Amino acid sequence: MDISTAMDSADKARTQMQVDLLNKTIDSGRKAKQELDKDDFLKILLTQLTHQDPTEPMKDKEFIAQMAQFSTLEQMTNMASSFTQLSGVMASAKAMNTLGHQVEIIRGDQVIRGTVEAVSGRDFPQVLVNGIYYGVDEIEKVMRQEDMNI
DSSP states (O other): OOOOOOOOHHHHHHHHHHHHHHHHHHHHTOOOOSSOOHHHHHHHHHHHHHTSOTTSOOOHHHHHHHHHHHHHHHHHHHHHHHHHHHHHHHHHHHHHHHTTSEEEEEETTEEEEEEEEEEEOSSSOEEEETTEEEEGGGEEEEEOHHHHHO
16 A cells, blocks of 8 residues: 655645744744843853863863853943932932922923922832922922022
8 A cells, every 4th residue: 555645735835824823823922032131141151061072172261251251241230230229319319309499390381380398209209299299300490498589
């Protein structure tokens, strides 16, 4: 009995459509990253070490250079995190310094004047003026009480 293993064009087309549909459903759950992070770097380094030729191991200079790159990446990540924290602290301090002071806030064509009654928020602080919260970055001018009475 001769069983043919060749597919006709209709079977090939049907199979190709099923494969394409399967690939689309698999790929739809993935999102490509645009940047490599330290975890990606460690995976690459581990893969290199796992698959290197034992008769020609990675040269010391290459390994040290890659470790230096990893160290630099780690330091840059930590520094970016520290800058974000510092920015939040500075914005919070700016907001606290306006407490009890007269301020001018610009929103579009509108100028809002009033006393800062309260401050809320940590990373993105807001000030309460005339019963409404505004972002600290919207404050255009801060004045002392006696400057307003003149």
